[in-house]
Amino acid sequence: MIVGFDFGTTNSLVSVVVGDRVIDVMDVETGRPHPSIVRYEGEQVVVGREAKDALGAAGIGVHGNTVKSPKFLLGEEAVAVGGVDRSPVDIVADVVRHVRTESMRSPQRNVLGDLDNAVVTIPVTMNGHRRAALREAFAGAGMRVAQFVHEPLAALYGFIRGAHDPEEMARRLARRNVLVVDWGGGTLDLTLCRVDEEQVRQLRNGGSAQVGGDEFDKVIRDEVVKRVRARGGATDDDLAIPEAELRLLQDAERNKIELSADRVDVTFYRPSYFQSGATLQYQLTRQELEEITRPLVTAGIDEIESLLDSLSMAPGQVSLVVVVGGMAAMPAIRSRLHELFGPDRVEVPSNSATLISQGAAWIAHDRQRLRLAKPIELELARGSLMPLLSAGTEMPLGGEVKHETLHLYCADPTDGKAKFPIATPTALSAHPQASERRTSLGMITLGVDETAPPLHERLELGVVLDDDLVLSVEASSSQKHDRVKASYYDLEFGLGLPAQALPGGVAADPKAPEESVLLPQAGLVVRANVARDKDRAAVPGDVLYRHNSGAFARHVTNGATEAQLLEHLYYQPCAVCKRQWGHPECRCGTA
Numbered sequence: 001m002i003v004g005f006d007f008g009t010t011n012s013l014v015s016v017v018v019g020d021r022v023i024d025v026m027d028v029e030t031g032r033p034h035p036s037i038v039r040y041e042g043e044q045v046v047v048g049r050e051a052k053d054a055l056g057a058a059g060i061g062v063h064g065n066t067v068k069s070p071k072f073l074l075g076e077e078a079v080a081v082g083g084v085d086r087s088p089v090d091i092v093a094d095v096v097r098h099v100r101t102e103s104m105r106s107p108q109r110n111v112l113g114d115l116d117n118a119v120v121t122i123p124v125t126m127n128g129h130r131r132a133a134l135r136e137a138f139a140g141a142g143m144r145v146a147q148f149v150h151e152p153l154a155a156l157y158g159f160i161r162g163a164h165d166p167e168e169m170a171r172r173l174a175r176r177n178v179l180v181v182d183w184g185g186g187t188l189d190l191t192l193c194r195v196d197e198e199q200v201r202q203l204r205n206g207g208s209a210q211v212g213g214d215e216f217d218k219v220i221r222d223e224v225v226k227r228v229r230a231r232g233g234a235t236d237d238d239l240a241i242p243e244a245e246l247r248l249l250q251d252a253e254r255n256k257i258e259l260s261a262d263r264v265d266v267t268f269y270r271p272s273y274f275q276s277g278a279t280l281q282y283q284l285t286r287q288e289l290e291e292i293t294r295p296l297v298t299a300g301i302d303e304i305e306s307l308l309d310s311l312s313m314a315p316g317q318v319s320l321v322v323v324v325g326g327m328a329a330m331p332a333i334r335s336r337l338h339e340l341f342g343p344d345r346v347e348v349p350s351n352s353a354t355l356i357s358q359g360a361a362w363i364a365h366d367r368q369r370l371r372l373a374k375p376i377e378l379e380l381a382r383g384s385l386m387p388l389l390s391a392g393t394e395m396p397l398g399g400e401v402k403h404e405t406l407h408l409y410c411a412d413p414t415d416g417k418a419k420f421p422i423a424t425p426t427a428l429s430a431h432p433q434a435s436e437r438r439t440s441l442g443m444i445t446l447g448v449d450e451t452a453p454p455l456h457e458r459l460e461l462g463v464v465l466d467d468d469l470v471l472s473v474e475a476s477s478s479q480k481h482d483r484v485k486a487s488y489y490d491l492e493f494g495l496g497l498p499a500q501a502l503p504g505g506v507a508a509d510p511k512a513p514e515e516s517v518l519l520p521q522a523g524l525v526v527r528a529n530v531a532r533d534k535d536r537a538a539v540p541g542d543v544l545y546r547h548n549s550g551a552f553a554r555h556v557t558n559g560a561t562e563a564q565l566l567e568h569l570y571y572q573p574c575a576v577c578k579r580q581w582g583h584p585e586c587r588c589g590t591a
Contacts, residue, residue: 001113002146004154004360005099006121007134009069009186010214010326012036012095014103014118015357017365018111022162022358025103025112033354034102038094039066040082047098067091069186069214074130074137089133093140100141117144119364121151121356123189124205128470128489135398135468146398148469149363149370150493151356152180152191155324156200157495158359159349161366170195170497176319177203179341181304182356183333184325185213188300190307192318194428201373201428201494206307211300213253213327216293220252221245223292224268224282233281234274244273248280259286260329290332301336311426315341324352366498370395373428373492376441376471378461379421381411381531381538385434388422388463388473395469395493402465409455410477411538412529416450418459419443419529420475422488441490446475447482453547454539455531469493537561 004015011033014025027034027049039051051066065082073079073088081091100115120138122131135145156178163169173195182189189207193200225248229236240248248270255266265285273280290297308315321341327333328348337346349355362368376389388406396402410418422441425432448457458478465471474485531538536551541564544551551560573579576588 001111001115002117002119002364003112003115004121004357004362004364005096005118005138005143006033006151006154006354006357006360007071007092007096007099008033008036008356009071009123009184009212010036011185012099013354013357014099014112014115015354015361016108016111017361022158022361023108023111024354024357025106025108027102028106033357034095034099036070036095037066037068038070038091038098040084040086041065045094047095048102070095071134071186072209074133075127089137089140092134092137096138096141096143100143116142117146119147119149119154119360120145121154121360122148123187123207124150124152124191124490125187125189125207125209126489128468128487131468131470131489144398145467146364147370147395147467149360149495150189150191150202150205152182152189152205152324153193153200153202153493153495154357154359154363155182155355156180156191156193156322156359157368158355158362159322160195160200160497161362162351162355162358166498173320177313177317179304179307179318179321181321181323181328181337182207182325183211183213183300183323183327185327187212188303189325190304192307192311192313195497196428199371199494199496202492203373203428204307204311205490205492206303206310208300208303211296211303213256213325216256216296216327216330217249217252219296220256220284220289220292221249224248224252224284225280228280228282234276234278238274238276238278240273241275244270244280248273255284256289257329259284259289260331286331293330293332297330297332297336300333301340304340319345321346323348324355326353328352363495368495368498369397370469370493370495373494374424375432376491377423377425377438379423380408381529383434386532389465389471391430392494393465396465396467398467400467404463406461406463406532408459408461409531409534410448410452410457410459410529411454411531412540412543413448413450413452413454413457414543416448416480417529418446418448418457418475418477420446420461420473422473422486424492441471441488442486444473444475444484444486446477446484447480448477449479452479454543455534455536537564539564541565 006013013033016023026032030049034048035052037051039046067081070088070091074092076088078085078087103112104115131148138145160166160169176195178193178195180191187207187209188211191205192203194203228234251268258266265283268280268282268284270280318341321337323337323346372389372391372393375387375391378386378388380386421443423438424441426437426439460476462474469491471488471491472485476483541560544560544564574586574588577586579586
């Protein structure tokens with residue numbers, strides 16, 4: 001049995017598909033997901049709801065002997081918790097182990113199997129090192145990560161697959177752009193997707209860790225305290241008692257939820273909140289809540305607009321906005337999304353708080369495998385494109401690795417550097433044209449022998465795709481003996497849709513485009529100088545002339561091309577006035 005596991009910043013949840021329905025395995029006591037909080041009391045480890053109740057400080061991170069939202073610590077070597085250095089991997093493992101143990105004690109334990117294999121959701125901004133650490137944490141808790149999947153992509157799959165009529169939902173969304181807004185307690189995660197025939201493919205991902213629900217709670221708490229002080233309830237030097245400060249933060253979270261539901265006002269009341277013994281009391285209205293949190297809401301909307309701008313897409317080109325996560329219930333957020341996209345195109349599912357975990361469970365149940373949404377390409381000399389990985393390439397599952405080695409040549413070693421621009425088409429297309437816009441993933445710069453003739457030094461390029469959804473590229477030079485490695489995690493993926501959920505249609509051809517000429521684009525660029533073959537036409541004209549001037553002699557068979565001739569002449573002074581090419585005072589070539 002493979003389950004879906006949403007290891008969230010603030011809460012974690014296991015879901016499983018049984019028959020034709022999905023089941024969420026909640027905390028038995030509260031009927032809600034398990035808080036992602038762990039507390040160390042000597043040798044005792046307290047996790048989840050009990051740790052949240054005992055939390056003695058505010059905000060994300062380490063507070064005394066308690067860790068809130070440990071996902072953010074992944075990637076660090078160690079953190080001090082209660083004076084003891086602990087590994088973030090071990091801390092996360094404690095949370096995962098708790099969720100697994102509690103789930104196996106739940107009424108749904110009979111349908112969970114051994115609960116040792118899961119499709120695990122991750123934020124789109126989680127880098128490769130943190131993904132590897134998360135995989136290690138799950139292993140430490142006795143669970144294998146069968147596959148990672150982006151949280152908003154899982155939500156969209158769950159939205160389609162879990163619909164009352166999946167076929168009708170797929171038909172409704174076919175050939176349309178869908179934006180998923182996952183506004184949770186820790187992060188805002190975004191993915192813009194296109195539902196095309198037999199698959200859902202990501203166009204672009206984005207998000208921010210600065211506008212999550214936890215930030216809202218802190219802003220509300222701090223503003224309430226500020227207003228109480230302004231009314232004379234306490235002086236500026238009358239500090240809060242730490243335990244009372246925590247309780248007020250929890251009040252802020254609870255009151256935010258109540259004001260987002262049906263309450264028009266709430267009362268903050270904490271006796272002996274200040275060290276002087278003064279009581280904190282303040283009545284907060286929904287209007288005041290929206291005023292206090294408006295900058296955070298605006299910052300989140302700005303992230304959404306920035307995502308669309310990166311694709312030169314207008315809000316009107318988005319057919320549906322699916323909003324999930326705990327913050328989806330906040331009226332101010334819904335209102336701003338309505339303003340941007342129109343109320344008829346914004347949908348907040350009734351199961352928005354659990355849809356990510358449910359989507360992961362459906363992916364596991366349907367045995368879906370992530371695949372690259374777009375080809376990964378290497379730009380060669382003269383602007384031609386060489387596919388490194390085809391669109392539709394299946395991503396490795398847990399423990400798998402895909403790799404390939406390519407042999408290339410340096411067409412222009414003049415500056416002692418071989419340049420490897422890695423890019424992907426910005427838009428989705430079965431056969432991307434060379435003239436279409438590309439999005440740069442990055443560039444590898446490798447040391448080569450600057451004294452070598454063109455096309456003499458051999459270059460080796462290793463391409464690795466691993467189960468953490470990370471592309472690694474390693475380049476080496478034969479004469480300079482340089483070696484450089486780079487990794488890219490910001491990739492877009494696609495998921496097939498199960499046959500019973502599909503309208504009629506033909507799947508897009510996943511084959512990669514053939515190498516073709518790349519038209520010039522505006523802006524400053526660094527030209528690639530590597531070639532697939534020993535093709536003299538790839539060598540810049542001025543470089544070729546220095547190493548083989550005979551190629552420019554008249555009537556030479558297979559001599560320099562017209563482009564190389566022009567490139568050579570560009571760097572030569574005028575034969576008459578000796579000025580450089582294009583000099584405004586050079587009139588020698590005019591009649």
